Amino acid sequence: MKDLPCKGCKGLCCGPVPITQQEKINIKKAIRKMPNKKLLELKNQPRLLGTCIFFDESRDQCGIHSERPSICRAFGYYKNLVCFRVPASASSETYIAKEKPIGILSIDFTWDHFRK
Ligand code: SF4
Numbered sequence: 001m002k003d004l005p006c007k008g009c010k011g012l013c014c015g016p017v018p019i020t021q022q023e024k025i026n027i028k029k030a031i032r033k034m035p036n037k038k039l040l041e042l043k044n045q046p047r048l049l050g051t052c053i054f055f056d057e058s059r060d061q062c063g064i065h066s067e068r069p070s071i072c073r074a075f076g077y078y079k080n081l082v083c084f085r086v087p088a089s090a091s092s093e094t095y096i097a098k099e100k101p102i103g104i105l106s107i108d109f110t111w112d113h114f115r116k
């Protein structure tokens with residue numbers, strides 16, 4: 001899959017996303033491994049209302065990139081997850097999650113849920 005030109009979007013498509021139990025566990029582990037300075041810097045960034053709690057505004061990228069949820073990985077490449085800037089990257093396939101989500105990141109789960 002061709003990379004999308006995400007730099008410059010400033011989290012345009014990074015809103016609340018569904019996560020699975022395993023994804024929650026994986027994110028929790030990634031947060032736990034983060035150096036405290038980096039963690040606090042990411043956590044305390046001001047974000048526009050609706051922007052994902054893990055979006056790194058200062059670096060213009062996902063703050064948990066290696067552990068981002070599957071829907072974030074799929075975004076831009078399916079007809080029901082069309083990238084606003086490069087709609088032609090979407091295939092004719094429909095994205096269907098492999099596992100049932102347990103809730104919505106940024107709404108049901110905040111930073112506190114990943115630090116306990
Ligand atoms: S997927 Fe598309 S809209 Fe989202 S950040 Fe990347 S280029 Fe921008």
Ligand code: SF4
Pocket residue numbers: 013014015017052053054055056061062063064065068069072
């Ligand atoms: S987890 Fe990362 S890629 Fe997914 S919405 Fe949040 S900031 Fe964007």
